[in-house]
Amino acid sequence: MAHAIEEAGPARPLTMADGTPLKVALARATRRSKIRAFLLVAPLLLFILITFIFPIVDMLMRSIDNPEVNDAIPLTVAELEKWDGEGMPPDAVFAAFIKEMGDRGEGQRRNVGRMGARLNYEDGGFRSLINKSQRAAAKIEEDPMQFALVGFDKGWEDKKTWPTLDELAETPEFAEVLPETAALLRKWETGNSPFAEKTPKPETYPTILSELEKAKADGSLARLLPLVQAENRKLATTLEKTAASAGDIRDNPLRYALVGVDKDWGEQKTWKIIKQVSSPVTFSYYLNAVDRTYDIDGNIVMQPEWKQIYVQLFMKTIYVSLGVTLACLILAYPISYLLATLPPSKGNLLLILVLLPFWTSLLVRTTSWIVLLQTQGVINDTLVFLGIISDDNRIEMIYNMTGTIIAMTHILLPFMVLPMYSVMKTISPSYMRAARSLGANPLIAFVRVYMPQTVPGIGAGSILVFILAIGYYITPALVGGQDGQLISNFIAYHMQKSLNWGLAAALGTILLGGVLIMYWLYDRLVGIDNMKLG
Amino acid sequence: MAIPSYAGPLERVWYYVYRLICAAIFFFLIIPILVIIPLSFNAEPYFTFTPEMLRFEAEAFSLRWYADIVNNEQWLHSIKNSFIIGIASTLVATSLGTLAALGLSRAELPAKSLLMGILISPMIVPLIITAAAMFFFYSAPFGSDFALAQTYTGVILAHAALGTPFVVITVTATLVGFDKNLIRASNSMGADMPTTFFKVIMPLILPGVISGALFAFVTSFDEVVVVLFMAGFEQRTIPRQMWAGIREQISPTILAVATLLIIISTMLLATIELLRRRNERMRGVTY
Numbered sequence: 001m002a003h004a005i006e007e008a009g010p011a012r013p014l015t016m017a018d019g020t021p022l023k024v025a026l027a028r029a030t031r032r033s034k035i036r037a038f039l040l041v042a043p044l045l046l047f048i049l050i051t052f053i054f055p056i057v058d059m060l061m062r063s064i065d066n067p068e069v070n071d072a073i074p075l076t077v078a079e080l081e082k083w084d085g086e087g088m089p090p091d092a093v094f095a096a097f098i099k100e101m102g103d104r105g106e107g108q109r110r111n112v113g114r115m116g117a118r119l120n121y122e123d124g125g126f127r128s129l130i131n132k133s134q135r136a137a138a139k140i141e142e143d144p145m146q147f148a149l150v151g152f153d154k155g156w157e158d159k160k161t162w163p164t165l166d167e168l169a170e171t172p173e174f175a176e177v178l179p180e181t182a183a184l185l186r187k188w189e190t191g192n193s194p195f196a197e198k199t200p201k202p203e204t205y206p207t208i209l210s211e212l213e214k215a216k217a218d219g220s221l222a223r224l225l226p227l228v229q230a231e232n233r234k235l236a237t238t239l240e241k242t243a244a245s246a247g248d249i250r251d252n253p254l255r256y257a258l259v260g261v262d263k264d265w266g267e268q269k270t271w272k273i274i275k276q277v278s279s280p281v282t283f284s285y286y287l288n289a290v291d292r293t294y295d296i297d298g299n300i301v302m303q304p305e306w307k308q309i310y311v312q313l314f315m316k317t318i319y320v321s322l323g324v325t326l327a328c329l330i331l332a333y334p335i336s337y338l339l340a341t342l343p344p345s346k347g348n349l350l351l352i353l354v355l356l357p358f359w360t361s362l363l364v365r366t367t368s369w370i371v372l373l374q375t376q377g378v379i380n381d382t383l384v385f386l387g388i389i390s391d392d393n394r395i396e397m398i399y400n401m402t403g404t405i406i407a408m409t410h411i412l413l414p415f416m417v418l419p420m421y422s423v424m425k426t427i428s429p430s431y432m433r434a435a436r437s438l439g440a441n442p443l444i445a446f447v448r449v450y451m452p453q454t455v456p457g458i459g460a461g462s463i464l465v466f467i468l469a470i471g472y473y474i475t476p477a478l479v480g481g482q483d484g485q486l487i488s489n490f491i492a493y494h495m496q497k498s499l500n501w502g503l504a505a506a507l508g509t510i511l512l513g514g515v516l517i518m519y520w521l522y523d524r525l526v527g528i529d530n531m532k533l534g
Numbered sequence: 535m536a537i538p539s540y541a542g543p544l545e546r547v548w549y550y551v552y553r554l555i556c557a558a559i560f561f562f563l564i565i566p567i568l569v570i571i572p573l574s575f576n577a578e579p580y581f582t583f584t585p586e587m588l589r590f591e592a593e594a595f596s597l598r599w600y601a602d603i604v605n606n607e608q609w610l611h612s613i614k615n616s617f618i619i620g621i622a623s624t625l626v627a628t629s630l631g632t633l634a635a636l637g638l639s640r641a642e643l644p645a646k647s648l649l650m651g652i653l654i655s656p657m658i659v660p661l662i663i664t665a666a667a668m669f670f671f672y673s674a675p676f677g678s679d680f681a682l683a684q685t686y687t688g689v690i691l692a693h694a695a696l697g698t699p700f701v702v703i704t705v706t707a708t709l710v711g712f713d714k715n716l717i718r719a720s721n722s723m724g725a726d727m728p729t730t731f732f733k734v735i736m737p738l739i740l741p742g743v744i745s746g747a748l749f750a751f752v753t754s755f756d757e758v759v760v761v762l763f764m765a766g767f768e769q770r771t772i773p774r775q776m777w778a779g780i781r782e783q784i785s786p787t788i789l790a791v792a793t794l795l796i797i798i799s800t801m802l803l804a805t806i807e808l809l810r811r812r813n814e815r816m817r818g819v820t821y
Contacts, residue, residue, distance in 0.1 A: 030642065033640070033642045034642050034643070034644055036640075037637045037640040037642055037643040038637065038643060038644065039637070040633050040634060040636050040637025040640075041633075041634045041637035041638060041643065041649055041653075042637075043630055043633060043634070044630040044631060044633065044634035044653060044698060044702070045634070045649065045652065045653065047626075047630055047694075047695070047698070048652060048653055048655070048656065048695060048698065049652075051668075051691045051692065051694070051695040052655070052656050052664070052668075052695040053652065053655070054671060054675075055664075055667035055668050055670065055671030055672070056659065056663065056664070056667045058667065058670060058671050059663070059666060059667035059670055059671075062670065331559050331562070334552065334555055334556050334559060335556050335559050335560060338552075338556045350560065352803070353560050353563055353564050354563060355803055356564070356567060356799070356800065356803060357563050357564065357566070357567060359752065359799040359800075359802060359803045360567060360795070360796055360799045361755075361756045361773065361792070361795045361799065362756055362758075362773075363756070363758060363773045363776045363777060363780070363792075364566075364567075364570065364776075364792040364795050364796060365566050365567075366780070367570070367776065367780055367784075367788055367789070367792055368566030368567065368569060368570045368792070369566060370581075370780065370784070371569060371570065371573060371581045371582075371789070372565070372566065372569060374581070376580075376581070376582060377581060377582055378569055378581075378582050378583065381582050381583070410562065410563070410566065413563060414563075436538075436540070442541075442545055442548075467658065470660070471659075471660020471661065471662060471663070472660075473660075473661060473662045473759055474758060474759065474777075478777075478780050478781070488660060488662040491662050491663070491666060492662055492666075495666050495669065495763070496763075501670075504666060505666070508662070508663045508666060508667075511660060511663065512659060512660070512663055515658065515659065515660060516658075519658050523651075
């Protein structure tokens, strides 16, 4: 014994013929076969990723993607960041806004149009407000002070205003109180103002503003006003008002100019909404999809009553799907049992009655239900012919919820029968016989011995039908009428009609989340690998 | 399922009641198909049986709606489209899906359930979401101007993606009982890999491949949501044309088309059934 151990010497690792250790060689071989297996799957994986998964992910991003305001007015957004939300935004915001809105480049005009559409989801008046301001912005940029005065007081765009001042400029009082204005007015020329045929030089506007401010401060304005009043009452009021706020106008000319375009620009709310929507990522589509919204201070609140439709719609979709699932279950259980317990020759023949509808085009079956159920259709005709109902009160069974449920139940029934049938096929009939011989009556034997064994089939079929029902689009769209519309139909509506793609994406993501949870359940219950077709 | 000899009178009554209930459910399943076929031969433009039809008078029946299909440029175009798109997408889906199934059936494949989940996903995601997503992405993939929406290529790729899960599932199911020793035997007799594949593997998994291909074809042939969102007028398929017909002015021509589709689906179903039986026979062979 001891002698033999000495002979063997130290244990050497096993090697391949070429001298590599066996362990290394094995690892290499396993790696190679893993890679080879993966290479077979790779082409399809790549194909599905590009043609299917990327589009889906891309759409999910759309539900939080919020680029419109940021693309159109980035400088304004940066300035709004500095605003604390108290009072009105500083004039730098207005300056940036007018500069960006006034850009008439092709791309920028498209961006501003998109921003208008995006802001319109928040508040209905925005689209027209943005369009209006876009037209005005370029002009404001050319001559901000003129627009600031007009924006401050409509008196400045009165046709009589400048001619009156021009006449007054000849008087010594005017020349004394507003000397530079008077000098400029004497060089009267035909300008290019939109407000009057004849206007002073552009520099007249800032001049008159600063002189009015000075005159107000040293009290000389009081001497000029009666003179103006005698000529034109309204103008006197305008001058007085302008003089009182001259400092504010000089500091914020662009704000006054923009408010002149539309009063909404003077509302704090308008800017708060823009600031809210300016972040490049938003959850407002999701809030919208659950009937909530941000209020002006960024708190989450309920939508107004008339806009609260989506929670109800989701509930309705779930109820309809549950109803269809239950109807399929009740109809599928007896025939699955019959198919599973008949001798194979008869069973296979009857199975064709299940498979044929399953293989028939969805649109064919939907069309068929229209033909059967409509008021002038086959069923109503038969009932009238049999005298069960009279000709003038035919039953409304289509273009409403009833039609949706009947057609969907018919279309999804095979999906319930097939998994149940395959489970029932495996249940041995001797259990029932045993139960009977032990004294159970047929009902108890069935409920306590047979039914528990069919639970996997019930579960698999129900989840499958529910998953399919919850995302149904074609049938409700064709036979649902007004009240038979489900969540998918609204996704399609926002995709094609209202073009609110963010909301469509948010609704779609919620729906997809629900389906994936159900799918996970199905996987736990049945296993994806055991999915059988036909 | 005959009545057991120990059944009581109540049970006998129930036995017949239960048969009646089942008959009613089968009737519900099959009646839409049964009603469409005779109505497509209606001589009148109605969707219900005329008294003349019920009396089986010869002139109450006609082939005018079938003639309508043949004389209608749009219907013919959409039938052609359905077959072009269906066959092309089936070829793509079947070749990719079969390869992937061969990989998925190997025990050494890493992350198998994750891969399976991804490859099956086109079957699970509600079509409306798929259609919406493809509409965006195929219009400007990765932000480029290389638009695939409203082209044949785009619709074919989309339909191929929708069809692959069926191919993967059916072929994987066929490979479950596949005897690896056959490959070893083939190799040991000096066949190289392609020869082994075409001479040994392919004939054995062919039933699965063909029935997967038929499923993929039907998926494309019957698909309307993606076509609605993504195809242009040029790529109208039969279901898209039917959709338009049902939404706008329903004409009995649709019933004639529907009858033709029922015939096609019956043939496909028969093919699948024959394949299944052949497969079982081949499985039954012991070496």
